[in-house]
Amino acid sequence: xxxxxxxxxxxxxxxxxxxxxxxxxxxxxxxxxxxxxxxxxxxxxxxxxxxxxxxxxxxxxxxxxxxxxxxxxxxxxxxxxxxxxxxxxxxxxxxxxxxxxxxxxxxxxxxxxxxxxxxxxxxxxxxxxxxxxxxxxxxxxxxxxxxxxxxxxxxxxxxxxxxxxxxxxxxxxxxxxxxxxxxxxxxxxxxxxxxxxxxxxxxxxxxxxxxxxxxxxxxxxxxxxxxxxxxxxxxxxxxxxxxxxxxxxxxxxxxxxxxxxxxxxxxxxxxxxxxxxxxxxxxxxxxxxxxxxxxxxxxxxxxxxxxxxxxxxxxxxxxxxxxxxxxxxxxxxxxxxxxxxxxxxxxxxxxxxxxxxxxxxxxxxxxxxxxxxxxxxxxxxxxxxxxxxxxxxxxxxxxxxxxxxxxxxxxxxxxxxxxxxxxxxxxxxxxxxxxxxxxxxxxxxxxxxxxxxx
Numbered sequence: 477x478x479x480x481x482x483x484x485x486x487x488x489x490x491x492x493x494x495x496x497x498x499x500x501x502x503x504x505x506x507x508x509x510x511x512x513x514x515x516x517x518x519x520x521x522x523x524x525x526x527x528x529x530x531x532x533x534x535x536x537x538x539x540x541x542x543x544x545x546x547x548x549x550x551x552x553x554x555x556x557x558x559x560x561x562x563x564x565x566x567x568x569x570x571x572x573x574x575x576x577x578x579x580x581x582x583x584x585x586x587x588x589x590x591x592x593x594x595x596x597x598x599x600x601x602x603x604x605x606x607x608x609x610x611x612x613x614x615x616x617x618x619x620x621x622x623x624x625x626x627x628x629x630x631x632x633x634x635x636x637x638x639x640x641x642x643x644x645x646x647x648x649x650x651x652x653x654x655x656x657x658x659x660x661x662x663x664x665x666x667x668x669x670x671x672x673x674x675x676x677x678x679x680x681x682x683x684x685x686x687x688x689x690x691x692x693x694x695x696x697x698x699x700x701x702x703x704x705x706x707x708x709x710x711x712x713x714x715x716x717x718x719x720x721x722x723x724x725x726x727x728x729x730x731x732x733x734x735x736x737x738x739x740x741x742x743x744x745x746x747x748x749x750x751x752x753x754x755x756x757x758x759x760x761x762x763x764x765x766x767x768x769x770x771x772x773x774x775x776x777x778x779x780x781x782x783x784x785x786x787x788x789x790x791x792x793x794x795x796x797x798x799x800x801x802x803x804x805x806x807x808x809x810x811x812x813x814x815x816x817x818x819x820x821x822x823x824x825x826x827x828x829x830x831x832x833x834x835x836x837x838x839x840x841x842x843x844x845x846x847x848x849x850x851x852x853x854x855x856x857x858x859x860x861x862x863x864x865x866x867x868x869x870x871x872x873x874x875x876x877x878x879x880x881x882x883x884x885x886x887x888x889x890x891x892x893x894x895x896x897x898x899x900x901x902x903x904x905x906x907x908x909x910x911x912x913x914x915x916x917x918x919x920x921x922x923x924x925x926x927x928x929x930x
Contacts, residue, residue, distance in 0.1 A: 736912025
């Protein structure tokens with residue numbers, strides 16, 4: 477079979493500098509404009525600058541092994557080369573010759589005109605559309621992609637058993653062989669994933685249920701059903717599962733991933749358990765909160781004020797939840813706004829809660845901390861890996877987000893860091909996961925109705 481020529485857009489390397497090693501025995505081509513763009517970005521702060529520098533270091537190692545213009549061998553049997561020609565290839569009149577994207581398209585068209593099987597790999601949907609106009613095949617970078625949202629791991633499942641088994645196992649749990657699944661109206665053996673939550677239903681009365689999780693041996697009962705962290709009581713099955721995962725100590729569950737739509741109390745419950753563990757139980761030194769934001773992570777240095785003043789606008793949703801937690805009286809909570817604000821400020825002033833920009837976490841080892849990454853769907857896979865691998869002794873990390881609501885221009889429900897971490901950590905004995913359901917929305921009747929309709 478004739479090998480393909482994969483032409484990489486710079487934004488692919490911005491997501492994954494090692495992307496050039498992901499194309500098996502085919503030819504990988506970097507247009508010269510990619511080098512120019514990497515050079516411009518190498519001094520930037522944040523993820524973009526770090527990935528540009530890493531890409532340049534990789535290219536330097538390859539340069540030392542041969543001539544990049546004629547091509548150097550890659551470990552998987554393929555070849556990488558830099559394309560400096562194709563400058564005179566004609567594009568439609570509306571395609572500017574000076575724009576970087578169009579210079580990449582020139583390379584694609586020039587190589588295709590020579591008879592090569594060219595595939596443009598880019599994160600930019602508009603560039604893929606323009607490639608189609610030129611008759612050039614184009615695709616997204618798939619190597620780090622997760623399944624589509626409806627097929628992603630949810631961390632929860634349903635199993636059935638007899639009434640006799642339910643009665644006998646109410647305290648000690650279930651043997652997996654005593655449970656079964658139902659798919660397409662057929663009974664199938666129950667094959668759970670480690671740390672997967674399970675709703676066990678009676679085969680004669682589906683309203684008769686027990687809740688548990690698979691510990692690798694049996695489906696054990698939940699341990700925190702009667703707990704009310706920071707006086708918060710769970711209101712639905714999803715919250716009971718979420719509470720179980722969040723309440724477990726950092727030794728047995730150092731990583732918790734919670735996905736789901738807005739209004740399902742992901743941030744609220746994570747903060748409630750964090751306050752219980754930090755303020756009351758003294759289990760961690762502090763709660764550390766960060767929220768990735770595309771513009772914020774890149775431009776924090778240009779914003780006025782101290783670090784805390786810079787990040788304050790981006791943490792307003794966290795403060796909103798803290799206001800509810802420090803004053804549980806819904807009728808009188810907002811009668812004295814100054815007093816309410818003082819209660820929240822006290823949590824920060826006493827060091828119970830701290831907030832930092834995502835950039836400032838890079839390179840650190842975070843110990844004995846309850847770390848919340850809110851809006852984690854805006855992480856890149858590399859950022860998600862970088863954060864999780866920074867976890868030190870006694871730290872619990874909680875990733876929260878909705879893969880259906882992404883602000884990052886080059887991420888989607890399949891390529892974001894939250895989905896990436898979820899799929900890679902599936903089955904780990906150190907990770908609990910849960911996807912909240914739209915009907916578990918507790919924000920308001922309107923929020924619940926909108927979640928189902930919109």
